[in-house]
Amino acid sequence: MERKIVAWGLGLGIGAAIALAPIAASAAWEPTRPVEFIIPAGTGGGADQMARTIQGIVTKHKLMTQSMVVVNKSGGAGGEGFLDVKNSKGNPHKIIITLSNLFTTPMATGIPFNWKDLTPVAMLALDEFILWVNAEKPYKTTKEYIEAAKAANGTFKMGGTGSKQEDQIITEAIQKSTGAKFIYIPQRGGGAVAVQLVGNHVDSTVNNPIEAVAHWRAGKVRPLCIFDEQPVHYDEKMVDGMAWKDVPTCKSQGLDVEYLMLRGIFMPGGVDKEAVAFYVELFKKVRATPEWTDLMKNGAFNTTFMAGDDYAKWVAREEKRHEELMKAAGFMAAK
Amino acid sequence: MAENTQSADAGGPSQRAVEAGVALGMVGFALVVIVGSLQVGIGWGDEGPKAGFFPFYVGLIIFAASVINLLQARARIAGERLFAEWSALRQVLSVVIPTAIYVAVLPWVGIYFASAVLIGFFMRWLGRYGWALIAAVSVGVPLAFFLVFERWFLVPLPKGPIENLLGL
Amino acid sequence: MEELTNLFHGFAVVLQPFNIMVMFIGIILGVLIGVLPGLGGANGVAILLPLTFTMSPTSAIIMLSCIYWGALFGGAITSVLFNIPGEPWSVATTFDGHPMAQKGQAGEALTAAFTSSFIGALFAVIMITLVAPLVANFALKFGPAEQFSVYFLAFCSFVGMSKEPPTKTVASMMIGFALAAVGLDxxxxxxxxxxxFESMLNGFDFLIAVIGLFGIGEILLTIEEGLSFKGGKAGINPRVVFQTWARLPRYWATSLRSCLIGCWMGISPAGATPASFMSYGIAKRASKNGDKFGSGEIEGVIAPETAAHAAGTAALLPMLALGVPGSPTAAVLLGGLLIWGLQPGPLLFVEQKEFVWGLIASMYLGNIAGLIVVLTCVPVFAAILRIPFSIIAPLILVICAIGAYTVHNSVFDVVLMLVFGVLGYVLKKCNYPLAPLVLAIVLGDKAEETFRQSLLASQGSLTIFWANGLVGTIMALGLIALFWGAIQVGWTRLRLAASPASSGRA
Structure with a gap:
């Protein structure tokens, strides 16, 4: 009965052409069981928001005959999720979305895991980082803020997600670049970090755009600069006539720090090429939907897409970069 | 809870001995916690209190409380009070041992088959039911779980050779 | 008054026949999720999701929120019948709920639990309707120090009330803290x-400890004392619901107090678990029958259930307004929002009025629907206890094993569960209270985390815990709760010494 309703919606819906594609390519591999989509982070954060949006898109446009089950495995800074995928060698019904903890968790904790234990599928997007302050605070520019932080003499509090992960790496880089000292206060998830900023319990955060956008639009927080080499191109007005593209780069504001984070998909090691190809195609279809475009716009994502060897090479480079960053910050686990 | 203080002829471990054993076990646990905390550092680092700061003091408190419990077990509990009679403990073990076997074979034979055997075993051994009823319950219940978890809610549970044979 | 208009519009939306049907489907699924440990809200969403895309977002969120209500109600069932709390906030319900079932009063216990849940949730929804914007601002006042003070208050109002020797209580609680500390700091x-050890990475999950200590431990105790559940003599009495209802009004003070505690805990994002423990602890002190708590006192079921559900409901408000879910089940709703491209946040109330008020209206009606569904089933649930022990015991063992396995999909957790089971049996026979241990496992890491975050922010100075009125007041309440016994004794002496004449004013 339910199937029928869904099938009707499918036939009439805008995704008809997309939905028929898997039938045309019936010889290729397709999931025969529900696909488990693992998030190595808590609920409400950037990775969680993206994964759940994807779940919605895949279900709504019927991109897969089997269903997609989203599971948060955030234990041990995401180590729980990564080890689970590592130990599911050869299982083509499991995929995982990553954040920088793909690199930082094994480095900081010494748990036996490396991205090479997984099969890279595709890069979905790169996530930006923005320096946010509470809108009630007087500083309007990065310069004013850094001056205030220096004057505060090490009492300014920077909120961030987790410990020895991307947010703390950026904080560390800001300290190096400016000489200002911050107290880094780790929270469990990006959503909680943003709320702490709104409640004035920390002085600034380096939240991903998607994590703070709701508070920005409500006029509670203010973006000072974006940690990228050029401003993003989204020009839709968000609040007070300001759009994402009006957020200047940190470099242009005298804060020479750049950081982008991978939002990519991996599978367990030892899976068939056909299975990987299926998921690459699946995510290409996901990226073609209007819902995905909305998410990208809302969260000011950098929409680079990569798959196959390009992607693997990119990940390898990124791992090197993180190793250097982590070493420089003194975050590596004691051997 | 401890009604079985009399009928000494049945015998059993004394409450005092068991309590002392539990307290000693906790002392051991406390030492493990303290050692683990020392490994990660118990002082004050760059990030405030180090990772072992809190568990270290927790370990110390467990240690102190358990030592007091140990002394009190000797001082306060009458020597002749029984923890439980041997016959009662045998009953307890008759649940613990089959369950332990059940847990041990789970990864190999799958949870559904193991559950069927466990249910059947209990019904026959403790309940002395007829085989027809045993067969109905011990097959029906895992089957119902299979439908609810694997088919309906899409939760994969450990499966073994039998499920593979059936192609599930 | 615009809100009320919106609300009534919301009612009109929810009361469409299709939405009512959707509501009952959600409730029944939710109850199933609440009863079987091992099924989580995520699974419910996964199976309902395809269905929800055939309806409007409002109908869809009604269905998902009804899963939430169903799961809240369902958690009490296993707590009362088998001493197995499926969710952290049901733990306190077992303290008196299960003894009631053992005395043959499972029907009464379940009715009291369900009705209290309903009252708690209803109170919180009314609060959300009337003062939503104020409440969201209150939630913002809670930084790490304030959050820690709430956990501190929860611990304080709960310890110092057990009958067991204090050193055993302390040892038990500290073991809980130590277990909570395992894993990633x-x-x-x-x-x-x-x-x-790789398998220790995730730490000790509350559910595994509780399934073992309470569920398995209970089976072992039962079998030692002779092979039957004491609830076996309970007759099936279809009028039990009304008979229990007749008794409930006399506990109105406990209910009201628990509602207030629950709402407060739900908004300050401490959540339903501290609310239930705190409410139980305070009810025990305030009640005339306080010393009978733990042996099957109906008030000991009312207090935690009311508070837990008031908190669970009130917690939805910060989730909608701030985007931070207070519990895994609330996260399900958050996921629902995201799937439909609705961004939770302060503007949700402005930009998605119809949706928000539809949701709030569905809270009222979903709750009523849930209450009807579970209450009609009370005699059936109570009858489960009539199944002979030799059949039900292995079933419980199997359900426990499945529940433990699904926490992290690991067999190691099932082994751990059995170890906790034997431990629970031995500790209980040795007079160690288990509740402080469980409370510490549930809240230990959060309490430690917020404590250290506070110290980080204050650079190691403890003054942060009385730096402002809010945190200072909560800490002071905690200290009063901790030393309540001593204060009471002192107060009585003082009063007797001052004027024997005033003794009429008790």
Whole structure:
């Protein structure tokens, strides 16, 4: 009965052409069981928001005959999720979305895991980082803020997600670049970090755009600069006539720090090429939907897409970069 | 809870001995916690209190409380009070041992088959039911779980050779 | 008054026949999820999701929120019948709920639990309707120090009330803290107390400890005392619901107090678990029958259930307004929002009026629907206890094993569950209270985390815990709760010494 309703919606819906594609390519591999989509982070954060949006898109446009089950495995800074995928060698019904903890968790904790234990599928997007302050605070520019932080003499509090992960790496880089000292206060998830900023319990955060956008639009927080080499191109007005593209780069504001984070998909090691190809195609279809475009716009994502060897090479480079960053910050686990 | 203080002829471990054993076990646990905390550092680092700061003091408190419990077990509990009679403990073990076997074979034979055997075993051994009823319950219940978890809610549970044979 | 208009519009939306049907489907699924440990809200969403895309977002969120209500109600069932709390906030319900079932009063216990849940949730929804914007601002006042003070208050109002020897209570609670500390330290990002074992990485999950200590431990105790559940003599009495209802009004003070505690805990994002423990602890002190708590006192079921559900409901408000879910089940709703491209946040109330008020209206009606569904089933649930022990015991063991396995999909957790089971049996026979241990496992890491975050922010100065009125007041309440016994004794002496004449004013 339910199937029928869904099938009707499918036939009439805008995704008809997309939905028929898997039938045309019936010889290729397709999931025969529900696909488990693992998030190595808590609920409400950037990775969680993206994964759940994807779940919605895949279900709504019927991109897969089997269903997609989203599971948060955030234990041990995401180590729980990564080890689970590592130990599911050869299982083509499991995929995982990553954040920088793909690199930082094994480095900081010494748990036996490396991205090479997984099969890279595709890069979905790169996530930006923005320096946010509470809108009630007087500083309007990065310069004013850094001056205030220096004057505060090490009492300014920077909120961030987790410990020895991307947010703390950026904080560390800001300290190096400016000489200002911050107290880094780790929270469990990006959503909680943003709320702490709104409640004035920390002085600034380096939240991903998607994590703070709701508070920005409500006029509670203010973006000072974006940690990228050029401003993003989204020009839709968000609040007070300001759009994402009006957020200047940190470099242009005298804060020479750049950081982008991978939002990519991996599978367990030892899976068939056909299975990987299926998921690459699946995510290409996901990226073609209007819902995905909305998410990208809302969260000011950098929409680079990569798959196959390009992607693997990119990940390898990124791992090197993180190793250097982590070493420089003194975050590596004691051997 | 401890009604079985009399009928000494049945015998059993004394409450005092068991309590002392539990307290000693906790002392051991406390030492493990303290050692683990020392490994990660118990002082004050760059990030405030180090990772072992809190568990270290927790370990110390467990240690102190358990030592007091140990002394009190000797001082306060009458020597002749029984923890439980041997016959009662045998009953307890008759649940613990089959369950332990059940847990041990789970990864190999799958949870559904193991559950069927466990249910059947209990019904026959403790309940002395007829085989027809045993067969109905011990097959029906895992089957119902299979439908609810694997088919309906899409939760994969450990499966073994039998499920593979059936192609599930 | 615009809100009320919106609300009535919301009612009109929810009361469409299709939405009512959707509501009952959600409730029944939710109850199933609440009853079977091992099924989580995520699974419910996964199976309902395809269905929800055939309807409007409002109908869809009604269905998902009804899963939430169903799960809240369902959690009490296993707590009362088998001493197995499926969710952290049901733990306190077992303290008196299960003894009631053992005395043959399972029907009464379940009715009291369901009705209290309903009252708690209803109270919180009314509060959300009337003062939503104020409440969201109140939630913002809670930084790490304030959050810690709430956990502190929860611990204080709960300890110092057990009958067991104090050193045993302390040992039990500290073991809980130690177990909670295993795994990754959130503040330094370091692994601790894992001793190199991969399976220790996730720490000790509350559910595994509780299934073992309470569920398995109970089976072992039962079998030692002779092979039957004492609830076996309970007759099936279809009028039990009304008979219990007749008794409930006399506990109105406990209910009201628990509602207030629950709402407060739900908004300050401490959540339903501290609310239930705190409410139980305070009810025990305030009640005339306080010393009978733990042996099957109906008030001991009312207090935690009311508070837990008031908190669970009130917690939805910060989730909608701030985007931070207070519990895994609330996260399900958050996921629902995201799937439909609705961004939770302060503007949700402005930009998605119809949706928000539809949701709030569905809270009222979903709750009523849930109450009807579970109450009609009370005699059936109570009858489960009539199944002979030799059949039900292995069933419980199997359900426990499945529940433990699904926490992290690991067999190691099932082994751990059995170890906790034997431990629970031995500790109980040795007069160690288990509740402080469980409370510490549930709240230990959060309490430690917020404590250290506060110290980080204050650079090691403890003055942060009385730096402002809010945190100072909560800490002071905690200290009063901790030393309540001593204060009471002192007060009585003082009064007797001052004027014997005033003794009429008790």
């Amino acid at each position: 959130q503040v330094t990002g370091q692994l601790r107390l894992t001793f190199g």
